[in-house]
Amino acid sequence: MKRLFLLAATLLTAFAAQAQQAIFEKHDTRSPQFNDDGTVTLRVKAPEAKKVTVIGDCIKGGHQEMTNQDGIWSYTTAVLPPELYSYRFYVDGAEVQDAGNIERSRDVRSFMSTFIVSKEEGDCGYLYQNHNVEHGDVAHVWYDSPQLGMKRRMSIYTPPGYDKGKAYPVLYLLHGAGGDEEAWLTLGRTAQIMDNLIALGKAKPMIVVMPNGNASEAAAKTLSISLPLREGRGGSYEESFSDIMNYMKSHYKIKKGADNTALCGLSMGGYHTFRISMLNAGTFGYMGLFSAAVRLERTEKSLEQQLAEHPEAAAQLKALFAAKPHLYWIAIGKDDFLFQQNVALRQYLDKMQYPYEYFENEGGHIWRNWRIYLSMFAQRLF
Secondary structure (H helix, E strand, O other): OHHHHHHHHHHHHHHHHHHHHHHHOOOOOOOOEEOOOOOEEEEEEOOOOOOEEEEEOOOHHHEEEOEEEOOEEEEEOOOOOOEEEEEEEEEOOEEEOOOOOOOEEEEOOEEEEEEEEOOOOOOHHHHOOOOOOOOOEEEEEEEEEOOOOEEEEEEEEEOOOHHHOOOEOEEEEEOOOOOOOOHHHHOOOHHHHHHHHHHOOOOOOOEEEEEOOOOOOOOOOOOOOOOOOOOOOOOOOOOOHHHHHHHHHHHOOEOOOHHHEEEEEEOHHHHHHHHHHHHOOOOOOEEEEEOOOOOOOOOOOOHHHHHHHOHHHHHHHHHHHHOOOOEEEEEEEOOOOOHHHHHHHHHHHHHHOOOOEEEEEOOOOOHHHHHHHHHHHHOOOO
16 A cells, blocks of 8 residues: 555656746747837747748748848847737747747737737737736636537636626627637727726726627637637537527626617627627617628628628618617727728618718728727727
8 A cells, every 4th residue: 555655646746847848948038029129029949940930920021031140030120009919930840839928819810929019008908918907707617508409619708806896887799700709808908908997997897798609610620710600510600699698688697778789790700790780689688790791692682682682681770770779889900801891781771771880990800909999999889
């Protein structure tokens, strides 16, 4: 018995030592390095490499060759405005993450190292960082979806003080194609944005629900790429959205009614917002379409033509605005490939005299814009 105890103790010690070994790994490359002049220096150690390249949205032209000094390759950016930036290295053609930087995120299949630049309190970089404020909590829960025929996973942010018993309004926040229930937390910085806006008194405390919009997938799957109209085993995602809302009503303290319920999403999630709100007139008092795919079917026909051919959808849209929502908010970048679809949507809304608000900025179909849209939209709610 004593020998068995000694063997177990030895194995446990060996396992602990192995688990702790990363603590003692030496990283002699400081990266990223934030310089006093507002630039950022990125470094990677590759003494045997012949060519090292860095790519990312912080890199001039999107990619640049790095400079070698004694096996340490480096690149210094231009002065960067406040924002969250991403990058990765290629060492002789092989993809390499920044070993000196533990901050990274996944966008569909791509993993990128990240860093945040902030100049002052309240700028977008500030909103994306963790600060010494009251923090909300994030839970990953499984819920039954009878309409899709499976248990499904979603992420839920609850604001500071939620556990004290008060009920809160709820925002349903939807991701785009290729994303999942983790996208808005990692790439979108939702928890940080909400914590900071609430602490600054710029947004009301609210619950934020981030479901998985891939109807055929139960949960996050690294190699999953969904299409806007992809269906699950039991039906479409838009029709199954009531399963999500029913779970929230039975498991969380949420305020009832359209005055306390908001829905928004990016790209495919914008399409879902467009269709789900039409299928549930009077349910949502606030709707946000971020770089939204706006259509009823895959076709080259204009939205007005599609609605003319689907009078039931036109009637749904009419009922939605007849319910007098507080806000129907459309946001898109000038270079977004879905820009013309949004022009068509606004033309139809104008023709029908349906009230909406519109925000247009620079850039395309990118997370840099969607984080801004969330930060703006959240301040308009409830």
